[in-house]
Amino acid sequence: MTVNKELIEKIRRKIVSEKGDLINRIYYEEGAGLLIEVSRGNLREIAYYVHEILDTYLRTVAGVDERPIKGVFSAYYVFGLDGYGLNIIVVTHMPPEDPKLPSITDIVPSADWYELEMYDLLGIRFSNRKLYRFVLPEDWPEGVYPLRKDTPYNIRPKPVKSQKQVLSGPRIPVGPYHPALHEPEYFELYVEGERVVDVEYNGFHVHRGIEKLGESRFTYQQVPFLAERICGICGFVHSVCYTQAVESAAKIEVPERALFIRSILLEVERLHSHLLWIGVACHLLGYDAGFMHAWRIREKTMILAELLTGSRKTYGINLVGGVKKDINNDKINATMKTIEWVENEFKKLVEVITSIPQIVKRAKGTGILPRSDARKLSVVGPVARASGLKRDVRKDYPYAAYKYVSFKVPVYSEGDNLARLLVRVDEVFESINIIRQLLDQLPQGPIMSEEIEIPENAIGVSSVEAPRGEDIHFVITGKDNKLYRWRVRAPTYQNIPALKVMLKDAPLADAPLTIASIDPCFSCTDRIQVVDLSTGKRRTISFKELQRYNICPRCGL
Amino acid sequence: MNKMKPLKLLDIARKTGVVTIRYPDKPPLITSEFRGRIVIDASKCIGCGACVNICPSNALTIKETYDKRIINYFIGRCIYCGSCADVCPVKAITITKDFELATENIKDLNNKVVHYKVVCCRCGSERHAPENMIKFVIRRVPVAETYAHMATNCKKRKFVEGMLHGRGMLYVEAK
Numbered sequence: 001m002t003v004n005k006e007l008i009e010k011i012r013r014k015i016v017s018e019k020g021d022l023i024n025r026i027y028y029e030e031g032a033g034l035l036i037e038v039s040r041g042n043l044r045e046i047a048y049y050v051h052e053i054l055d056t057y058l059r060t061v062a063g064v065d066e067r068p069i070k071g072v073f074s075a076y077y078v079f080g081l082d083g084y085g086l087n088i089i090v091v092t093h094m095p096p097e098d099p100k101l102p103s104i105t106d107i108v109p110s111a112d113w114y115e116l117e118m119y120d121l122l123g124i125r126f127s128n129r130k131l132y133r134f135v136l137p138e139d140w141p142e143g144v145y146p147l148r149k150d151t152p153y154n155i156r157p158k159p160v161k162s163q164k165q166v167l168s169g170p171r172i173p174v175g176p177y178h179p180a181l182h183e184p185e186y187f188e189l190y191v192e193g194e195r196v197v198d199v200e201y202n203g204f205h206v207h208r209g210i211e212k213l214g215e216s217r218f219t220y221q222q223v224p225f226l227a228e229r230i231c232g233i234c235g236f237v238h239s240v241c242y243t244q245a246v247e248s249a250a251k252i253e254v255p256e257r258a259l260f261i262r263s264i265l266l267e268v269e270r271l272h273s274h275l276l277w278i279g280v281a282c283h284l285l286g287y288d289a290g291f292m293h294a295w296r297i298r299e300k301t302m303i304l305a306e307l308l309t310g311s312r313k314t315y316g317i318n319l320v321g322g323v324k325k326d327i328n329n330d331k332i333n334a335t336m337k338t339i340e341w342v343e344n345e346f347k348k349l350v351e352v353i354t355s356i357p358q359i360v361k362r363a364k365g366t367g368i369l370p371r372s373d374a375r376k377l378s379v380v381g382p383v384a385r386a387s388g389l390k391r392d393v394r395k396d397y398p399y400a401a402y403k404y405v406s407f408k409v410p411v412y413s414e415g416d417n418l419a420r421l422l423v424r425v426d427e428v429f430e431s432i433n434i435i436r437q438l439l440d441q442l443p444q445g446p447i448m449s450e451e452i453e454i455p456e457n458a459i460g461v462s463s464v465e466a467p468r469g470e471d472i473h474f475v476i477t478g479k480d481n482k483l484y485r486w487r488v489r490a491p492t493y494q495n496i497p498a499l500k501v502m503l504k505d506a507p508l509a510d511a512p513l514t515i516a517s518i519d520p521c522f523s524c525t526d527r528i529q530v531v532d533l534s535t536g537k538r539r540t541i542s543f544k545e546l547q548r549y550n551i552c553p554r555c556g557l
Numbered sequence: 558m559n560k561m562k563p564l565k566l567l568d569i570a571r572k573t574g575v576v577t578i579r580y581p582d583k584p585p586l587i588t589s590e591f592r593g594r595i596v597i598d599a600s601k602c603i604g605c606g607a608c609v610n611i612c613p614s615n616a617l618t619i620k621e622t623y624d625k626r627i628i629n630y631f632i633g634r635c636i637y638c639g640s641c642a643d644v645c646p647v648k649a650i651t652i653t654k655d656f657e658l659a660t661e662n663i664k665d666l667n668n669k670v671v672h673y674k675v676v677c678c679r680c681g682s683e684r685h686a687p688e689n690m691i692k693f694v695i696r697r698v699p700v701a702e703t704y705a706h707m708a709t710n711c712k713k714r715k716f717v718e719g720m721l722h723g724r725g726m727l728y729v730e731a732k
Contacts, residue, residue: 218613221611221613222613225613225614225636225638226613289566289570290566293566293569293570296573296576299576303586303588306587306588306590306591307588307589307590308590309590310590310591310592310639311591311592311637314636316592316636316637316638316639316640324639324640324643325590345569348565348569349566349569351562351565352562352563352565352566352569355559355562355563355565356563
């Protein structure tokens with residue numbers, strides 16, 4: 001990250017002059033950002049100041065059990081200063097015997113999930129808000145907090161009886177682990193007739209404890225392979241994000257050629273992800289011919305990824321300090337040929353898709369997310385750009401080789417499903433453009449840095465623009481060649497709360513497309529429960545039934 | 558005219574033709590760079606365990622017994638990253654293009670390389686390292702030939718005896 005030193009000093013002085021009496025300590029750390037240490041009592045005021053007056057958005061929150069090193073629990077609130085490429089990190093410590101914080105959800109609505117997650121995994125309590133079981137399963141015992149350092153990573157506590165009330169009578173459990181579909185997530189839509197009035201989300205069925213694994217069992221150079229398995233579509237994004245975070249914490253100089261190769265692969269990944277999404281969107285709207293042709297084009301990008309890395313997905317070539325596999329001239333030529341073919345074919349396909357009145361009519365004006373809500377909920381990626389927020393990590397926080405290329409950030413102001421579709425269509429062409437520029441300028445040199453030394457207790461924050469939005473990793477380095485804390489925040493985490501706004505007062509038939517329009521990282525909303533408010537009846541609609549509604553959850557296959 | 562635009566897809570489809578490859582009958586679509594399972598050449602392997610150290614998913618494990626050192630490659634855990642092939646000092650590991658590895662018998666997924674340890678040339682009973690490893694050491698450091706076949710304890714004993722015979726420094730016990 002290259003941030004202007006004078007600018008940091010200016011912002012630092014501004015904060016000190018306006019809120020200096022509330023701050024314990026303020027300092028700049030390269031690789032992380034401007035850190036502001038505040039006491040618990042002043043957290044709300046500083047959060048309000050940073051979020052509203054400085055006009056930032058909440059990027060991630062990391063709760064850390066720092067008892068072994070500092071004797072306290074800590075919470076790191078990472079705010080992003082749009083357009084300056086600077087993170088403002090508000091740090092607050094809690095004594096170990098009373099880990100409690102004031103809630104900031106009324107000031108920063110997007111902090112909601114982070115607070116619930118900290119409550120579940122670290123046992124930090126929040127005042128002035130409702131706390132409930134969120135990430136952990138219902139039969140997990142009270143008082144066992146997985147992310148605390150004294151909890152071993154392989155702990156298997158005895159399940160306790162679930163507190164949740166279950167109706168009597170015979171039950172047939174179908175889902176959330178649905179046999180036919182991909183990933184378990186669960187939405188409850190409250191409807192009045194055909195109109196959606198409220199949405200409840202019940203997720204984290206596939207919480208795999210990857211952060212804990214990365215902190216306890218894996219070494220620095222093994223975590224990239226684990227990070228790659230966080231997501232099946234944008235795996236390389238996570239591995240790059242992790243390696244960048246460690247590199248910025250340890251101030252490792254990465255060779256330029258490695259940065260270029262990373263950028264090229266990130267764009268190849270974006271190509272295939274957007275083509276996948278456009279295909280699925282067509283399928284959802286009942287246009288299966290478009291789905292098949294989008295995937296026909298996508299297949300070429302998958303083969304290209306395999307040629308460049310050795311694997312269609314989970315490329316496995318990224319390490320802290322560089323990459324493992326080089327690109328030679330033959331591969332450059334093959335890549336140029338493929339992206340030219342993709343560009344021509346996709347141009348033809350887009351012309352057809354956007355000319356079909358049924359598709360345009362169903363996407364236009366549905367699932368609207370106004371700009372003000374988008375800002376308040378800190379949404380990211382194509383969802384933010386379709387709502388008029390020009391937010392792109394590649395421009396705002398330049399990483400890898402993006403500073404060497406010029407590209408446009410497509411922004412639409414409508415905020416509807418069509419806008420989100422068009423943002424992705426435009427981005428496909430931009431990606432092709434970026435890959436061309438990168439291949440032209442590919443510098444010579446090594447692909448792995450020689451010296452890799454990682455100090456203890458260094459903080460690193462890094463973000464990568466995934467196809468779905470901004471992915472951000474927060475690391476604290478530790479001893480024994482292992483991480484102390486690794487916080488992963490995937491883009492869907494920020495975007496799901498926005499669905500509440502999008503779905504409200506919309507017809508039920510538009511719900512699947514709207515849910516899919518944020519390109520949720522779970523490949524499928526496996527089932528939707530419909531509660532009819534006028535009769536109070538609750539029934540769960542199965543996959544087949546949904547198809548009868550002429551809608552089907554995003555599954556693609 | 559605009560209403561006819563969606564029909565353009567027919568033209569695209571006609572020009573493209575059939576793209577599906579009848580895979581099990583026809584060869585799979587893999588490129589020259591594809592990484593499948595690994596094969597360890599037992600005659601080259603020296604049993605150093607570098608691959609075991611680097612393996613991110615613990616697909617490669619090492620087991621030490623009195624007279625054997627066994628390196629086990631369990632395909633079920635392998636993520637095909639190829640890190641082991643990169644670190645192997647004698648290039649005993651090759652990455653193949655095999656990926657159709659489904660089996661009914663889990664034993665098929667275990668590939669073992671068994672190294673028998675050499676008997677010490679001095680005491681004739683203790684075993685310390687595989688033959689290939691000793692050869693590798695001697696090739697790298699020719700002077701090691703004089704002691705490479707000796708077990709660790711024998712080496713220590715020889716060193717102490719050498720001291721006693723005045724070859725080297727005298728060891729005086731601190732009071």
